[in-house]
Amino acid sequence: MALPKLAPAQPAHDKLRALGIIALNGMFDEMDALGVLRYAASDVLPGDLAIVSSFGADSAVLLHLVAQVDPSLPVYFLETGKHFTETLDYVEALKKHLGLINVQAIYPNQADVERFDPAGTLWETDPDSCCHIRKTEPLEPITEQFGGWVTGRKRFQTVERGVLPHFELTSDDRIKVNPLAYFSDADVNRYKIEHGLPEHPLFAKGYKSIGCAPCTSVVAEGEDPRAGRWRGLNKKECGIHFDFNGAIASPMTAPATRHTLWKNGGFIADPFHAWAEGDEPTGASYKHVPLPVFLANREAILANPHPLGLLVAPGDRIEDVEADLHRFASVAIQFPGFTDGRGYSTARLLSQRYQYANEIRAIGDVLQDQIPLMRRCGINAFVVTHEPTRQALIENRLPEVNIFYQPVGTAEIPVGTRPFLRRVS
Amino acid sequence: MYRYDEFDEAFVAGRTAQFTDQINRRLSGELSEDQFRPLRLMNGLYLQLHAYMLRIAVPYGTLSSRQMRKLAHIARTYDRGYGHFTTRQNIQFNWPKLKDVPAILRELGSVEMHSIQTSGNCIRNTTTDQFAGAAADEIIDPRPVAEIIRQWSSLHPEFSYLPRKFKIAMTGSPNDRAAIRFHDIGLQAATNAAGDIGWEVWVGGGLGRTPMIGKLINSFVPNEHLLAYLESIMRVYNRYGRRDNKFKARIKILVHEEGLETIKGQVEAEFAEVRGGVLTLPQEEVDRITAYFAPPQFTPQPATKIDVAYQSIIDPAYGRWLDNNINSHREPGYASVTISLKPIGGAPGDATAQQMDDVADIAERYAFDELRVTHEQNLVLPHVAVADLRAVYDALLATGLAEGNTGLITDMICCPGLDFCALANARSIPIAQEISRTFAEPKRQAEIGDLKIKISGCINACGHHHVGHIGILGVEKKGGELYQITLGGDATQQAAVGKIIGPGFEAEKLPKAIETLVDTYIAKRESADETFIQAYRRLGEAPFKEALYGTA
Numbered sequence: 001m002a003l004p005k006l007a008p009a010q011p012a013h014d015k016l017r018a019l020g021i022i023a024l025n026g027m028f029d030e031m032d033a034l035g036v037l038r039y040a041a042s043d044v045l046p047g048d049l050a051i052v053s054s055f056g057a058d059s060a061v062l063l064h065l066v067a068q069v070d071p072s073l074p075v076y077f078l079e080t081g082k083h084f085t086e087t088l089d090y091v092e093a094l095k096k097h098l099g100l101i102n103v104q105a106i107y108p109n110q111a112d113v114e115r116f117d118p119a120g121t122l123w124e125t126d127p128d129s130c131c132h133i134r135k136t137e138p139l140e141p142i143t144e145q146f147g148g149w150v151t152g153r154k155r156f157q158t159v160e161r162g163v164l165p166h167f168e169l170t171s172d173d174r175i176k177v178n179p180l181a182y183f184s185d186a187d188v189n190r191y192k193i194e195h196g197l198p199e200h201p202l203f204a205k206g207y208k209s210i211g212c213a214p215c216t217s218v219v220a221e222g223e224d225p226r227a228g229r230w231r232g233l234n235k236k237e238c239g240i241h242f243d244f245n246g247a248i249a250s251p252m253t254a255p256a257t258r259h260t261l262w263k264n265g266g267f268i269a270d271p272f273h274a275w276a277e278g279d280e281p282t283g284a285s286y287k288h289v290p291l292p293v294f295l296a297n298r299e300a301i302l303a304n305p306h307p308l309g310l311l312v313a314p315g316d317r318i319e320d321v322e323a324d325l326h327r328f329a330s331v332a333i334q335f336p337g338f339t340d341g342r343g344y345s346t347a348r349l350l351s352q353r354y355q356y357a358n359e360i361r362a363i364g365d366v367l368q369d370q371i372p373l374m375r376r377c378g379i380n381a382f383v384v385t386h387e388p389t390r391q392a393l394i395e396n397r398l399p400e401v402n403i404f405y406q407p408v409g410t411a412e413i414p415v416g417t418r419p420f421l422r423r424v425s
Numbered sequence: 426m427y428r429y430d431e432f433d434e435a436f437v438a439g440r441t442a443q444f445t446d447q448i449n450r451r452l453s454g455e456l457s458e459d460q461f462r463p464l465r466l467m468n469g470l471y472l473q474l475h476a477y478m479l480r481i482a483v484p485y486g487t488l489s490s491r492q493m494r495k496l497a498h499i500a501r502t503y504d505r506g507y508g509h510f511t512t513r514q515n516i517q518f519n520w521p522k523l524k525d526v527p528a529i530l531r532e533l534g535s536v537e538m539h540s541i542q543t544s545g546n547c548i549r550n551t552t553t554d555q556f557a558g559a560a561a562d563e564i565i566d567p568r569p570v571a572e573i574i575r576q577w578s579s580l581h582p583e584f585s586y587l588p589r590k591f592k593i594a595m596t597g598s599p600n601d602r603a604a605i606r607f608h609d610i611g612l613q614a615a616t617n618a619a620g621d622i623g624w625e626v627w628v629g630g631g632l633g634r635t636p637m638i639g640k641l642i643n644s645f646v647p648n649e650h651l652l653a654y655l656e657s658i659m660r661v662y663n664r665y666g667r668r669d670n671k672f673k674a675r676i677k678i679l680v681h682e683e684g685l686e687t688i689k690g691q692v693e694a695e696f697a698e699v700r701g702g703v704l705t706l707p708q709e710e711v712d713r714i715t716a717y718f719a720p721p722q723f724t725p726q727p728a729t730k731i732d733v734a735y736q737s738i739i740d741p742a743y744g745r746w747l748d749n750n751i752n753s754h755r756e757p758g759y760a761s762v763t764i765s766l767k768p769i770g771g772a773p774g775d776a777t778a779q780q781m782d783d784v785a786d787i788a789e790r791y792a793f794d795e796l797r798v799t800h801e802q803n804l805v806l807p808h809v810a811v812a813d814l815r816a817v818y819d820a821l822l823a824t825g826l827a828e829g830n831t832g833l834i835t836d837m838i839c840c841p842g843l844d845f846c847a848l849a850n851a852r853s854i855p856i857a858q859e860i861s862r863t864f865a866e867p868k869r870q871a872e873i874g875d876l877k878i879k880i881s882g883c884i885n886a887c888g889h890h891h892v893g894h895i896g897i898l899g900v901e902k903k904g905g906e907l908y909q910i911t912l913g914g915d916a917t918q919q920a921a922v923g924k925i926i927g928p929g930f931e932a933e934k935l936p937k938a939i940e941t942l943v944d945t946y947i948a949k950r951e952s953a954d955e956t957f958i959q960a961y962r963r964l965g966e967a968p969f970k971e972a973l974y975g976t977a
Contacts, residue, residue, distance in 0.1 A: 035454025042457065314668075339463050339546065341586025345663050348583055353698065369447065369464055376582035388455045399446045401439035403432065405576040407703040408583065
């Protein structure tokens with residue numbers, strides 16, 4: 001048995017980093033799994049975070065969280081060549097169900113496979129080495145690209161994982177994020193049911209933890225769910241969760257483009273493009289012309305035969321273009337920060353005082369909490385990039401108080417004989 | 426009092442559900458703190474030095490016993506057994522847990538209360554005279570209009586993301602007890618030549634780092650057009666108020682920089698467009714709301730005359746209370762009672778859960794179930810039969826709230842200061858406590874008479890120091906706390922901003938400095954009838970300055 005190596009003296013930087021991790025874990029005591037993952041993706045490691053998923057029995061939970069935070073987060077799947085066909089089907093099924101648009105497969109280095117496992121039976125004679133060439137090695141170049149990665153590990157799974165925190169620092173100075181660390185077996189099952197997540201096809205057949213086909217067996221009722229992994233061997237981890245090193249990633253599908261214009265109850269293709277510096281007022285088409293540009297080039301733009309919109313920035317005076325509003329197919333009101341409320345006044349003037357009946361869209365920092373107010377002010381289209389807001393719109397669950405004290409316009413009708421102040425949408 | 430109907434209930438329940446969802450999204454991390462901040466502020470939830478602080482709206486300062494008991498229950502269950510009444514006639518709890526806030530809001534909803542718009546860059550609780558509907562000098566009761574403004578401004582879709590917070594105060598009496606000239610909009614009841622009731626509208630007043638006295642923008646807006654006029658002001662402010670600098674974002678700066686005439690022109694142009702539109706108040710709606718504020722069923726009282734001089738001899742504490750804490754009532758045989766939340770050496774505006782329960786009992790038994798919160802951080806029983814005053818006094822005495830010091834030097838306004846507030850530069854509660862102890866002697870207080878001391882722990886002036894006859898401002902100097910003294914401020918219809926008199930004092934030297942000012946006043950006053958502020962106006966700052974700092 002090898003003696004533990006003496007750790008080299010830690011540079012101050014590393015100590016700070018380690019302390020940072022402790023602080024992170026402290027901060028997230030009160031947060032749930034979604035909070036941990038969201039904070040990791042947006043604040044700790046923005047653009048620098050990947051997920052490795054086995055697409056096993058419990059993977060749907062983590063992947064569902066990923067889809068809520070950002071469906072374009074990279075998700076890597078170790079295509080060891082030894083998976084059940086059911087697992088490969090499940091990869092496709094989950095991608096579709098959750099709307100994940102950036103799932104990539106990682107394959108072992110073919111030369112290594114031919115050299116160390118020519119007969120394909122290495123799992124039988126030396127499972128550690130099999131895991132090494134099929135998982136640990138191929139994963140290394142991927143992990144090198146990212147400052148951190150997300151795992152679906154849970155404390156309950158093995159004794160060694162019993163102290164698993166939300167955030168860990170690996171020996172190669174990367175952060176491992178474990179949003180499900182505190183999930184129990186029951187939590188996992190409840191979550192799957194609550195969110196209607198599709199089951200791995202083998203789960204119903206008694207497989208509670210699913211890895212490569214040769215090293216996975218059915219577990220009995222009441223048995224540790226991971227007991228079916230490497231059954232009979234003193235092996236609980238495949239190697240990638242100790243530390244890692246190793247090969248080649250190839251995208252299985254190209255990332256899909258997504259629509260950002262919400263109108264009439266759905267995300268639709270936006271015919272308009274952003275006005276760019278140097279665009280010609282005379283020839284522009286399907287652009288929102290900034291209001292000052294319109295004022296400076298009024299004749300030219302009125303003579304322009306193409307469909308155009310008008311871009312109104314917070315300081316712009318909509319009354320200056322009142323007479324020409326009919327020229328525009330769309331007015332885009334800019335909300336540069338969601339605390340800047342000038343656009344609400346612009347929208348009311350536009351829709352109520354000037355009776356502008358075409359599209360009035362909000363662009364910029366559009367969040368779900370603002371949309372109900374924007375609607376009441378007459379805005380009828382929204383360009384939304386904030387993922388939770390997109391989800392809220394799709395699922396029709398905007399946080400809204402839908403009865404109103406004050407009349408703001410004509411679209412709201414009095415309820416029964418209630419006094420004038422009261423309207424309901 | 427106003428009572429919720431199904432609509433109001435549904436509205437508050439809807440808002441509570443909405444805010445609960447926002448909290449859950451914060452707990453799940455879907456909302457960043459940056460995104461959550463304006464949402465939580467709009468529902469009265471602050472992040473203070475040590476914990477969250479929840480500020481609960483007490484619309485125009487009126488409370489029923491049931492509501493007061495609920496506040497006591499919240500203090501006991503979710504906080505540390507006390508609450509703090511504020512200068513905006515609200516109450517705040519300093520130690521709630523974020524996860525408990527939805528439960529607190531549901532409890533509040535069950536007694537027709539909420540924390541909607543008690544902070545954030547939106548229209549805040551409309552404040553008014555604590556003696557509204559009771560005072561002998563009142564032209565009209567401002568509460569029905571205050572309630573209409575509350576409804577109109579609640580979750581207003583256009584005015585929820587203003588450049589900065591917006592405060593409206595109103596009074597129905599010529600004697601301004603609501604400091605209307607120091608609010609973004611101040612409304613003073615007025616009548617025109619035809620005898621119609623309307624409102625004088627003052628705009629651009631405020632305290633903070635740039636104190637300004639409000640300016641008269643319209644001397645008579647008919648009641649039915651008041652909302653249209655307010656909306657006109659709000660729209661001009663929302664569109665043109667400064668957003669580049671938080672410290673210059675209040676409407677007072679817009680009015681100051683653009684000039685009253687320019688703003689008035691814009692407001693009147695807007696008013697011309699919206700006047701007569703959907704915001705015109707139908708008389709039947711005004712009547713419907715007004716009916717809620719009908720006076721209680723007063724019973725004819727036997728002519729009761731209390732011989733205060735006699736009482737003062739046999740029970741001096743009761744005599745002082747009669748002298749200072751009783752306000753004349755429009756109904757013969759009745760009086761309004763101020764319950765001082767300024768016990769000697771206490772934290773101004775604080776009340777324990779037990780005290781809240783006791784006050785609720787007293788209000789139920791002797792005061793038609795009604796309570797008020799004053800902007801000077803006291804409570805009021807608006808309608809008490811004179812014959813019951815002794816019983817009320819005894820009950821207050823039993824719960825430690827019988828201090829007879831209303832309007833006297835120990836009746837101070839004081840902000841929470843560095844003991845709680847994340848903005849503060851200096852402590853203010855301990856300063857108030859020390860001054861209170863310095864002048865504890867009742868004879869001394871009586872000799873000094875009316876004198877308003879107001880203390881703020883930073884330039885944001887939540888303690889209204891600019892309008893204290895003596896104002897105290899805590900500042901940070903070279904790592905220590907220093908207290909600047911201003912003199913001559915006045916929050917009433919004789920509005921004035923106090924002037925800084927000289928270099929600041931260290932905390933331990935401050936009570937002595939205040940004593941020096943008071944001694945100077947007593948030595949120089951023409952008679953005991955000349956109050957501190959009157960003497961200051963006559964004498965100017967010179968004698969006070971000389972007493973404090975010596976001759977130049």
